[in-house]
Amino acid sequence: MTTDSAENMITLVEKQKNNQNRYNIYVNDQYVFSVHEDILVKHRLLKGEEINQTKMKKIIEDEETQIAYRHAIRMISRKPKSRYELKKKLIEKGYEESLIHSALDQLEKEKYIDDYSYAVTLANYRIKYQRKGLKWIEQELSQKGIEKMTIAKVTEEVDKESEYKAAYHLAQKRWERHDGDTIQKKSKISSFLMRRGFEYSLIRKVLQQIEEDESQEW
The missing domain is CATH 1.10.10.10 (Winged helix-like DNA-binding domain superfamily/Winged helix DNA-binding domain)
Known part of the structure; x- marks a missing residue:
């Protein structure tokens, strides 16, 4: 030819x-x-x-x-x-x-792939159904190759109230389960929540609320 x-x-x-x-x-x-x-x-x-x-x-x-x-x-x-x-x-x-x-x-x-939409969906799923914090989610999104600017946008827009409720639910269950004084409980629960990617400021707020709720029961 x-x-x-x-x-x-x-x-x-x-x-x-x-x-x-x-x-x-x-x-x-x-x-x-x-x-x-x-x-x-x-x-x-x-x-x-x-x-x-x-x-x-x-x-x-x-x-x-x-x-x-x-x-x-x-x-x-x-x-x-x-x-x-x-x-x-x-x-x-x-x-x-x-x-x-x-x-x-x-x-x-053709919109079959969209890293922003993918990241938003994943972040909301991790918070709502797996009760993971934003730090965990940021790390996971980074490992999946999502750009830093996209991650920042997603974590800024994610429902903070849902994250708080997730952390509160986990903390409350462990508060009831753990023996020991308040300081020991707070230390164990803080470590657990940090491993799940929750910010310390949020953890402190959750534990404070749990203490208040417990005192009102008495």
């Missing part, structure tokens, strides 16, 4: 029998590559169309990007992920970084 010649022509576009979304492309009566239906339409791959080496290279790159894109879609359909997490998974699967970036850019453009 001549490198970049007008003599190169698509002579057959054949739908695959075992995959109705994929098509085999023949140039000058020789099989050259297969593509997904989306790429077929995008590049107008029709019988009788001229094609050169430069265009074929671009088609193959787009096809590989689409494969990475669809792989990422399958992953986030099972469980939401940040852009960084998806990138890491796709690298592990052997995709080239340039293709990964193109696929992830497409996913962001």
Whole structure:
């Protein structure tokens, strides 16, 4: 086949029998590559169309990007992920970084991935259902590759009342469970809540409220 010649022509576009979304492309009566239906339409791959080496290279790159894109879609359909997490998974699967970036850019453009929305949802879930503090959440979001500015925005906007209630619930249960004097109880509970990512200022406020509630019962 001549490198970049007008003599190169698509002579057959054949739908695959075992995959109705994929098509085999023949140039000058020789099989050259297969593509997904989306790429077929995008590049107008029709019988009788001229094609050169430069265009074929671009088609193959787009096809590989689409494969990475669809792989990422399958992953986030099972469980939401940040852009960084998806990138890491796709690298592990052997995709080239340039293709990964193109696929992830497409996913962001289409709002399939949105690190801010992902971080907000995760933060609220951790607080409400797992009773974790903002420090824990900040660290987790950082490990998931969320940008510092996004983390700062999320922690600023998260429901502080829900965080307080989560800390209070945990502290109250342990207050009733632990023996010993007040100082010992406060020390143990403070350490526990700090390990769960609650700020000391919030912990102090919670323990003060528990002491007041206990004194009113008496």
